Amino acid sequence: MSINEGYTLTVLGAGVMGSAVLSAILASKPSPFPGKIYCCTGSESSAQRLQTTYGESVIATFGKDNVKPVEEADVIILGCKPYMCQAIIDSVKSALNSDKIVISLLAGWTIEQLQNVSGTSYIARVMTNTPAKYGCGTAIVSFSNDLQDSKFDSTRDSIMKIVDTVGMAMELPEKNMDAATSLVGSGPAFVLLMMQALAEGGVRMGIPYETAKKCAAKVMEGTAKMVLESGQHPEALKSMVCTPGGTTIGGLMVLEDKGIRGSISRAVEEAANIASSLGKK
Template structure:
């Protein structure tokens, strides 16, 4: 594969496939792909992906024969289907695989060992939906072959989602819970802040904007200062004030433990996927 002229084929260009593809296309990453082919099972889904990605280098593909051709053209394959579908997809496209292609998998609960049926060169990625807007997070594990040959390329491509870093594969279930499921957990917290604001008289739109900006600003504060969240939290707690009163109510309700246990449960479920096969 020449790094100046390569094709990415996305198998299952739905929510996450589109999110990662959008991040790559909006970036100035070098080497930039010459072509990206968005593959889906139906014409409607493929057309939607084409319209969403909205780039002159994007083509869409749907149906078995078309998708097989797209795989045969690929230098990099992004596997973005549902986890339980990967074996079926492999069976459909195996004759189009060269054994030299790089596979970037976005699948939860599927191991690198399982994915080497496609190619020895496997990068397993756990990212999240904010990737579409360039503010996502991604943990990456590599097969030995992919790490030796394609580590730099993968880190550059996946780094376009926002923040990307290498982790051991044994930590992937935890990453699935915190990175992959984390946006839903944050949205639940945001929804709760909105509800509280509305309960106390704020118009919904004001409460929504305020909650979103509070979470955005707080995240930025943690990243910019590097301080532990507990230290930053203590700076907001005036003795006898509103914040410490509200925090104690949340502690009484088990909010801290509930969130931590939610991450734990999501990781346990992710690990169970592999055990069920």
């Protein structure tokens, strides 16, 4: 089994994450690139919105009309909410078969569960995040045992190219997926809270909000790029910013007094625990 140029891609459940990945694919045009793209939703208004957004690049459908796109699909991106998965799969069950490749964006649903409901063994379980819409997302990918066979090397490579369009894709064993759901999937919300706090601190000290917001966002962007490009441990980079007796070490001591480091780490832990329960019946 391989994914060939001009294959048919069906986004089943083109909500926030499904649309984010679709936008990334259309912007990056990975090879192989789909010759036909369907967007399947639950309502006529959603289908019309998607058709307006993506124009001739996609064919948007809803309701009973979703069966044909699933039937024609070589690759299905499952992008619905976890609690909606069973009902959506049931609504197109007649169109599913063992030859489909399913790329699941669902938090909590295991590869085994996805195999059972979809009827195919070829599953790529993906956790990504909302920055994917802008090509600067992160994605973790786990493959089903069947796809890990050496004869599917090119298929896995094609899937990684599809997923990599979000910004950066990395492969991990499925046992790490709940932690990835928290760190990667929920992480943007944690970062946005920190960004908001930085901006509001600037406002408190007299900087106009719009300026403070842009400064906070750029500080976080630049710091992240510094970590990625330098390869150094964040602690080492942090120490470079701290002048003895200076402003930075003073501010850091306040953060440590308030337990900020532990609170953020515990937030990741709690989100991972919740993620592990999402697919349980």
